[in-house]
Amino acid sequence: MRKLNLTLKVWRQKDDKGKGKFETYKLNNVSEESSFLEMMDILNEDLATKKIDPVAFDHDCREGICGTCSMVINGKPHGPLQTTTCQLHMRSFSDGDTITVEPFRAGAFPVLKDLVVDRSAFDRIIQAGGYVSVNTGVSVDANEIPIPKDIADEAMDSATCIGCGACVAACKNASAMLFVSAKVSQFTLLPQGQPERHRRVQKMVAQMDEEGFGACTNTGACSAVCPKEISLTNIARLNREYLTAKVTAQEV
Amino acid sequence: MAVLDAKIPDGPLAEKWSKHKFNLKLVNPANKRKYEVIVVGTGLAGASAAASLAELGYNVKAFCFQDSPRRAHSIAAQGGINAAKNYQNDGDSVHRLFYDTIKGGDYRAREANVYRLAEVSVNIIDQCVAQGVPFAREYGGLLSNRSFGGAQVSRTFYAKGQTGQQLLLGAYSALSRQIASGKVKMYNRTEMLDVVVVDGKARGIVTRNLVTGKIESHSAHAVLLCTGGYGNVFFLSTNAMGSNVTAAWRAHKKGALFANPCFTQIHPTCIPVHGDSQSKLTLMSESLRNDGRVWVPKAIGDKRKPEDIPDADRDYYLERKYPSFGNLSPRDISSRAAKEVCDEGRGVGSTGKAVYLDFRDAIKRDGRNAIEQRYGNLFDMYQQITGQNPYETPMMIYPAVHYTMGGLWVDYNLMTTIPGLYALGEANFSDHGANRLGASALMQGLADGYFVIPYTLGDYLASNKFEAVNSDHSEFKKAESETLATIQKLLSIKGNKTVDQYHKELGLIMWDYCGMARSAEGLALAKERIRTLKEDFWKNVNVIGANEELNQTLEKACRVADFIELGELMVDDALDRKESCGGHFRVEYQTEDSEAKRDDANYCYVSAWEFKGANQPSQLHKENLVFENVKLSQRSYK
Amino acid sequence: MNWFISMMSSTIGRKLIMALTGLFLILFLVVHLSGNLQLLKNDGGESFNTYAQFMGHNPLIKVVSIGNFFFILLHIVYALLLTLQNRKARPVGYLSETTKTSNWNSRNMGILGTIILIFLVVHLQNFWFKMKFGYVPLDDMGYKDIYMETKEAFSQWWLVALYVVSMVFLASHLAHGFQSAFQTLGLNHKKYTPAIQFIGKAFAIIVPLLFAIIPVMMFFNLSF
Structure with a gap:
């Protein structure tokens, strides 16, 4: 098993007010079987033993689904592979590498400490309309409305977004269009989403703009880093849905 | 009661x-x-x-x-x-x-x-x-x-x-x-x-x-x-x-x-442990057992590549032991069976603590596309973590703690x-x-x-009638100050061991003695060790930083302190339950073919433990379970 | 009207303006090119000057050309607005922008656009301004002899070089802009999007190439 000696340049920032800077740490004998976050654990154990404040970073499930982990590694959100940071393993690096680790950068994602950012803007976008307004206790049988398999599958492909924010981090405009389009697409495709179709897309886009995300310039960087491979088709659909809703919805 | x-x-x-x-x-x-x-x-x-x-x-x-x-x-x-x-x-x-x-x-x-x-x-x-x-x-x-x-x-x-x-x-x-x-x-x-x-x-x-x-x-x-x-x-x-x-x-x-x-439930299909720095175990969905076949080599020390081992030299032990449920046997049974074959020395992988989950036959039967349709993302995840391609070589799995x-x-x-x-x-x-x-x-x-x-x-x-109570009530103030006091205590120890070190030690004790197989002797030892660990924790843990900031070490320390106390209660409970049932397997109580042996006459109850104060033994209350609609029987998945 | 204002001030609405004006300008390029290709006709500029006379005096064309300037202006203004907004969306940048996951031109449409704008100013000053406000001798038909003016201009090697280089930037701008406009309009379909992308790429190569050929051939006195 290969062991790696690494130099880490890590963004350190005390709190949301403080000014941050990069610190350099050396780390030796890291097993290539370790995940990237396990490598960060080793760094933190090392720092803690030296009574230095460990590096704060967001992480939780460590199996690529919760969407909590959020670092930019060597200039790419979630690192060199198209996956989440927790699913990145050290075998993707070489002995002697210098690895730069930065927080996701976006005005709408303020840094709270070190590599931890506040992504509650995403929650607020969902709150603006990312749901089907049904109360608990519906009695319509689940098989009442058949949904063609390809439509269900496509809705699932959109719904698979984990809300990690890598799309925003990768986009040169810090645009959240891929995130918003994934949710809008899911409900646009499904029959259950139809009644609120126009209302939803307008409200979600308005909230997205209010949060201060940039505009989509169709570079495709978002989709290229998305751990769940959400496609740009969703963004086209969002544009279409939004413009149609604005032009055809009844409210003036 | x-x-x-x-x-x-x-x-x-x-x-x-x-x-x-x-x-x-x-x-x-x-x-x-x-x-x-x-x-x-x-x-x-x-x-x-x-x-x-x-x-x-x-x-x-x-x-x-x-x-x-x-x-x-x-x-x-x-x-x-x-x-x-x-x-x-x-x-x-x-x-x-x-x-x-x-x-x-x-x-x-x-x-x-x-x-x-x-x-x-x-x-x-x-x-x-x-x-x-x-x-x-x-x-x-x-x-x-x-x-x-x-x-x-x-x-x-x-x-x-x-x-x-x-x-x-x-x-x-x-x-x-x-x-x-x-x-x-x-x-x-x-x-x-x-x-x-x-x-x-x-x-x-x-x-x-x-x-x-x-x-x-x-x-x-x-x-x-x-x-x-x-x-x-x-x-x-x-x-x-x-x-x-x-x-x-x-x-x-x-x-x-x-x-x-x-x-506690030990899930049979997880990716095996790779080494000391491992921070968590990843589950491979049990649904994989719909199409995957679980096996180990028949002979101890068979180091051939799995693809090279012919069917005659493979032991599809779940299918052999439980013919009617086979690879779909319940979790506790499948987990224990995996532990058994590994304890016999027939485990595979670098640590010997793994068994194969093989899709060869399913791919042959349904085609690679069908398998990819069903499990594509799981296979990708496995490959990402282990660097091995499960379409070509069997997955390796081992039980891991999953649910409580x-x-x-x-x-x-x-x-x-x-x-x-x-x-x-x-x-x-x-x-x-x-x-x-x-x-x-x-x-x-x-x-x-x-x-x-x-x-x-x-x-x-x-x-119920409710008195008007708001957060200025003295009980709230008391609870706040107690909470703060615990935090300050943790911060003030400034010892030499990190929180994770304690957590890992606790984990090892629990896994070794209160994991897939438990014994009175082992549990007694575990109790002793947890007590020592707890004492040491409150003397020697090192929690860096202050309360008034984002402090992940402090968060962890609070949680680990509680885990240590819980660990002791789990051991008490496992000691009390002198039978084997489901996820609780006491080696003293098993049938001739190593299945869990329940004792319905004496243990058909829910153990409910009452906290009696720090370092005081908890008090056991029993809620007797009454079965009026099903007949209690030895579970059989054969 | 509330809906219209809110649509036009949203990021998607602004992009809509970019897409629509962009597509109009793409159309304009086709018309402009088809006219300009007549410069290469071996008729001493007869057909080109006729064409220029028509373009300069037809009232409908006049309206369209005003529209054209307006759309260019709109394209620029909204590009600026969006760029400012996008800059604001990321106040602190990254240290290590090493791994690129998108094409250079798609990230730098603003720079490409600015270069094209500079070219446009030079280009207008060379021909359009002169034609409208300067003195241009008449040809045999009594039309302004723009052909000769052009020929003279393109006898300067550096101007030819400038035109050729500018067309490379235009190509790059179009390569992203063409298919991007369709994406922004939401015109996306499994069946047709690949075709749109192909046409976009082809357009981005062929149109600027033909534009670039004109000064080069005139410089070398070549014609069909």
Whole structure:
């Protein structure tokens, strides 16, 4: 098993007010079987033993689904592979590498400490309309409305977004269009989403703009880093849905 | 023993819940807005409860320690959710789901609770579809099902290998809708550190804001703990890194009894441990066992590549031992079988602690495309983690701690022994007995949140008088200062060992002595070691930084302190239960062919432990389980 | 009208303006090119001057050309607005922008656009301004002899070089802009999007190439 000696340049920032800077740490004998976050654990154990404040970073499930982990590694959100940071393993690096680790950068994602950012803007976008307004206790049988398999599958492909924010981090405009389009697409495709179709897309886009995300310039960087491979088709659909809703919805 | 009244309604099993619902008192719509309810945790149980209660008109405050309610660990459930829809016409029914669950739980769960669970399971699927959860479908547009461990019918609904994610996002969207409407006030990155009891009723909680460190009080008329399981007591488990027992444990210390703490589920299909720096174990969905065949070489020390070992030299031990369920045997049985063959020295991989899960035959039978359709994302995940291609070489798997059946004791209404304090989902003990069947956790979390608590909570609120209590009450101030004192104590030790070091040590003790196989001797040793560890922890732990900041070490330290205490209780419970059942396997009590040997005459009870003060032995209360509708028998999957 | 204002001030609405004006300018390029290719006709500029006379005096064309300037202006103004907004969306940048996951031109449409704008100013000053406000001798038909003017201009090697280089930037701008406009309009379909992308690429190569050929051939006195 290969062991790696690494130099880490890590963004350190005390709190949301403080000014941050990069610190350099050396780390030796890291097993290539370790995940990237396990490598960060080793760094933190090392720092803690030296009574230095460990590096704060967001992480939780460590199996690529919760969407909590959020670092930019060597200039790419979630690192060199198209996956989440927790699913990145050290075998993707070489002995002697210098690895730069930065927080996701976006005005709408303020840094709270070190590599931890506040992504509650995403929650607020969902709150603006990312749901089907049904109360608990519906009695319509689940098989009442058949949904063609390809439509269900496509809705699932959109719904698979984990809300990690890598799309925003990768986009040169810090645009959240891929995130918003994934949710809008899911409900646009499904029959259950139809009644609120126009209302939803307008409200979600308005909230997205209010949060201060940039505009989509169709570079495709978002989709290229998305751990769940959400496609740009969703963004086209969002544009279409939004413009149609604005032009055809009844409210003036 | 009078403390434990499960409040199980009278009448025939199938009518208990509907009769009970009718008998429960209601809160009139105009009055609902006068009540405040606290929901801690936003997983399936928490998010569904918070949303449903807010829809009814209650004022809800919801809390999660994650940066967003959508991140709760329910999201990681892969395989599916059971429901007795019988869409496949293969003989499923509410009664069969009830029976499978009771039997799967090795007859250590309450009949009435389990029946209710099976009953509402059908509503869950309707609810989720209405929310826009994109379940897998057939070409005809109808919902697709698959089979799962411990069942002989196809009743599992799924959304790729991400069913938990889709269900949670469904509940999260319902919750988001209520946050937008103002009926739910959401507190992200906020951890509950204490329950506040005023005049014998749970009236609020004390929290720490994980960004600023601020300790705050929140008052309410009822508190719902939907805080998940405590598998992380083992350090290595399939739980998320943040999953913890703190909320449940602090409630326990405030008087809520803790039931069956030793019932932990070891999941048979996880990716084996790679080394010391490992931080968590990754589950490969049990659904893989639908098509994968589990085997080890027949001979000890057969070091050939798996592809080169002919069938004649392979031991498909699950199919051999349990011909009728084969690779789909329940989790506890499959896990123990894997441990057995590894203990015999026939384990594979660099550590010898792994068995093969082989898709060769399924790929030959159905084609690579079909397998990719079914398990593509799981195969990708496996390859990403291990660097091996499971289409070409068998996966390696090994059991890992996955789910905890034990939890806060609750009655039929999901209320703990503290009036007004409820426990939902994995945080309670109620439905899975000594072993949980696959695809049942999602079902239980959502059943509790969507379909049980909205009824039972109303009854409590309508039948009690509440004094006006707000967070300035002296009990709140007291709890705040105690919480702060514990934190200050942890910060002031400034010892030499990191929090993770203690956590790892605890995990090893628990895994070695209170894991897949337990013995009186080993458990006694474990108890001793945990005590020493605890003493050392409070003398020598090193927690860097201050309270008034984002301090992840401090968060961990608080959680590990609770895990250590819980570990001791788990050992006590395992010592007390001198039988083997489900996930609890005492080596002293096994049948001739090494199966779990229950002792129904003496242990057909729920152990509910009462906290008696720091370093005092906990007191055991027993809730005897009465089986009127199923016959207790030795579980057989042969 | 509320809906219209809110649509036009949203990020998607602003992009809509970019897409629509962009597509109009793409159309304009086709018309402009088809006219200009007549410069290469071996007729001493007869057909080109006729064409220029028509373009300069037809009232409908006049309206369209005003529209054209307006759309260019709109394209520029909205590009500026969006760029400012996008800059604001990321106040602190990254240290290590090493791994690129998108094409250079798609990220630098603003720079490309600015270069094209500078070219446009030079280009207008060379021909359009002179034709409208300067003195241009008449040809045999009594039309302004723009052909000769052009020929003279393109006898300067550096101007030819400038035109050729500018067309490379235009190509790059179009390569992203063409298919991006369709994406922004939401015109996306599994069946047709690949075709749109192909046409976009082809357009981005062929049109600027033909534009660039004109000064080069005139410089070398070549014609058909």
